[in-house]
Amino acid sequence: MNKKYSELAELFRSEKTDEEILDFLLNYHKNDIADMMAGMTEEERKRLYHLLGAQKVAEIFKYIEEPRKYIRELSVESAARVISEMDSDDAVDLLEDLDPEEKEQIVRMLDEDAKKDVKMLLSYDEEEIGSCMTTNYICIPENLTIRQAMSELVKQAGENDNIMTIYVVDEKGVFAGAIDLKDLIRARENTHLEDLVLKSYPYVTDHEKIDDCMDRILDYAEDSIPVLSEDKKILGVITSEDLIEMVDNEMGEDYAKLAGLTAEEDLKEPTLQSMKKRLPWLIILLFLGMAVSSVVGLFENVVAVLPVVICFQSLVLDMAGNVGTQSLAVTIRVLMDENLTGKQKFQLVVKEVKTGSLNGILLGVMALLCLGVYVHFFKGYTWMGAFGISGCVGVSLLVAMAISSAVGTVIPMFFHKIKVDPAVASGPLITTVNDLVAVVTYYGMAWLLLIR
């Protein structure tokens, strides 16, 4: 499976004839050819395209992560022929990657079917499920016999290779259900086709938001799910391959958002674009940080009298932040389940606060003991004074961690409720609220216990 990167290039540089090379090529998996193309020269790749023909090249291009470079090695006519052979969603992905003029030129030269499909997919917003579907599916009328259905399948399978599920429509072209291919294959001649149709087969409608229907599609665990128009006509299907991509994207986006990026980044992205994705949150955080600073400023007099307290400010703030992030991560994952009841949400808050407080007690005691010893020996305070200070840290840790857990759970739930993505909005707000809580508790405690 680990084909040598240069294997194909060597093949093309050998004395072999076109036919011999083609024989070798047909033995490779398309994905391996896609990988090895990076090791070839432009001239060699052009010979490869020529040898394989539009259909096979289309299958290979599906596997190439950045096909832009290679598409430019083809004439506009050849590029259009290749893209016409691709599944509509892959074709659109590729076209979206090109410059607007290139895209225009190629779309104009696509064959009629492909042009129609591509234009339909491009008409959807990228957040709508319609933008991810493929028009590669099998569809038959409901009044066929088993034998007719089978031969219709063989006929359509030449063009469309998602044959696992066969969609059935009534005489008006309205979606009537689906047949599992294995049921059709196992069926006896004299069975009625109707008996094979799953009438309550799940579907989505074209303008639904991906985020809203993804969980539902995943729940049904089918190989493909039809995308219907308002009037229940089939427009396309979502395949399990699309689903894997959707799960990967959605999780990747959430992941990025949790870290204060507005969208996912990749290696090839220009610095300016990365800056744009990161700056919005950094600026918001800067101003929230300034707000925290002005609250810290209120305790200047505590610090002036007892400078040793500043040593542990970062400790208390960091721990509150860490606990808040843990609760946030758990809550966001739990909120992905859209069927959560109010009672379950309440249970989650209770559980988080319980976990946070119990951890807080443990860590508070550890801090009390370790820091007391440290302050006594290294800062030269009396045992009383040292444990006074470490006591402040311990109690602040406990209080800050309990409150942070609650904040880290309630804030994402609130954003989820008002339909704002909790992964984006929660992070900074939680950091700020937790910083404020921690600062006020810590310095307040120091003032009360040690100074007054």
Add this chain to the structure above:
Amino acid sequence: MNKKYSELAELFRSEKTDEEILDFLLNYHKNDIADMMAGMTEEERKRLYHLLGAQKVAEIFKYIEEPRKYIRELSVESAARVISEMDSDDAVDLLEDLDPEEKEQIVRMLDEDAKKDVKMLLSYDEEEIGSCMTTNYICIPENLTIRQAMSELVKQAGENDNIMTIYVVDEKGVFAGAIDLKDLIRARENTHLEDLVLKSYPYVTDHEKIDDCMDRILDYAEDSIPVLSEDKKILGVITSEDLIEMVDNEMGEDYAKLAGLTAEEDLKEPTLQSMKKRLPWLIILLFLGMAVSSVVGLFENVVAVLPVVICFQSLVLDMAGNVGTQSLAVTIRVLMDENLTGKQKFQLVVKEVKTGSLNGILLGVMALLCLGVYVHFFKGYTWMGAFGISGCVGVSLLVAMAISSAVGTVIPMFFHKIKVDPAVASGPLITTVNDLVAVVTYYGMAWLLLIR
């Protein structure tokens, strides 16, 4: 698609006969029945199991998130019959959910085939790909005619419903390739079966770690991939449904680890178990925080002379932390691509530092201006003094952000290199290093510029 939660319960509470109810039941999607079972009483569910029979109940149980409760409503014999009908991986998932004695009892009563498969799957470590495979696949010898292959398929399809890819073995039972079902369906009578076999079809071996081979499997975008033993015999397959689950799990784990949890949590988990998942990192972070505290302690004299500097400590530390997290999130996603070259990694570091520094310049200037005005008006410093202080903050921000970006990129790369999961280990180390850098820069700057 949004079946009423109580629809099934109502059906069972009506005066309908068993036959009428069964007619209704067969019209529902299995996933909908699974959902609606929660709204029924135990008695009603028992009638449902009885009406549907083991095979259909098995199909429904696949969709139930926590089947433990329902399995207990069945006698051990019935439970064993149901589990025998399930795909081996689903059966194992369910069995793992039961108490050890229950599991033992049921496994003993499984039918021979199921028992063999379940025992084989259970023999793998849960990190090995063998633990996720299913033994539901079609396998034929390579020397058949097209017609023989087709009838062999129809025969095996009664038992195994992953028919999209048909695996081919030689006379010794060694994996020889795969046939795409659509090619078999489209093939003419007189084609040689051999011509349909994809000989370089990708595969994995049973003891490979899921993390190591997942990306490779995803790359090939096939409906199913065979799992082979050391001697290249087929043991099972990984289906696209398994893949979706693997992607979801892997991302969820990474997500949780980034937030300092040792593993993913869910709602139902006891508090004690959640504590255990969170405490390890919190304790490490506490001690790392103490290390930072002792460094802050070195600057006590700066604070004693100029207490106003403490206002902005949290600001500088938080911003350094935020930038480090952004770089970490980007780096972890980029590192998921196992084919990354050393040059690409270096490029990533350069890009991150560039992005961090440019953002640092922008935010540094913003902080300089805003805080200068704030300190002058609210803290009563002269313009000179105010901009001296805000200048320290601005320059520290720039330096801390540039260094944090580098740290947030290099540390996960280092852990990745030494084969430690970067999502787990990086977070705390980055926080600590960044805190140290920020503290030393900020107080060092304040001491140099303002005090000396």
